[in-house]
Amino acid sequence: MAKITISEAVGLTGVSESTIRRDIKSGTVSSEKDEKGHRRIDTAELHRVYDVTPPPDSQKAEPESQQIIGLLENQIADLKAQLSQVSDREASLIDERSRLLDLLSAEKDEKRALMPPVEEQTRKSSNWLLRLVGAR
Numbered sequence: 001m002a003k004i005t006i007s008e009a010v011g012l013t014g015v016s017e018s019t020i021r022r023d024i025k026s027g028t029v030s031s032e033k034d035e036k037g038h039r040r041i042d043t044a045e046l047h048r049v050y051d052v053t054p055p056p057d058s059q060k061a062e063p064e065s066q067q068i069i070g071l072l073e074n075q076i077a078d079l080k081a082q083l084s085q086v087s088d089r090e091a092s093l094i095d096e097r098s099r100l101l102d103l104l105s106a107e108k109d110e111k112r113a114l115m116p117p118v119e120e121q122t123r124k125s126s127n128w129l130l131r132l133v134g135a136r
Contacts, residue, residue, distance in 0.1 A: 003032065003040035012043075013050040023049065
């Protein structure tokens with residue numbers, strides 16, 4: 001049979017580590033030391049001394065698994081609904097951004113229409129300079 005560590009034996013038997021160590025010390029459970037000096041217990045020895053609990057069978061775990069699956073499916077449905085809401089909001093924000101950019105562009109065009117052309121402004125300033133020096 002396989003030899004396991006004391007901590008693995010605790011997991012298999014459900015008995016505390018101190019109880020296993022005490023039983024090893026008293027001779028109730030036989031063990032060996034490996035090359036590193038760690039205690040190893042034969043699994044047959046655990047079956048002999050302790051009531052080794054088998055892993056929970058799938059029939060007992062199935063109702064609990066079904067509940068967990070149901071909860072997870074509900075969470076998935078909620079997340080999908082939230083994602084849909086966020087997507088709708090994103091689309092409306094993109095539309096609003098586009099509308100605001102159009103308004104801004106229209107306002108800039110109106111301001112440009114009210115302002116004199118840039119060429120006239122530079123020509124007037126150069127004419128002023130020419131008038132100052134008397135070139136005209």
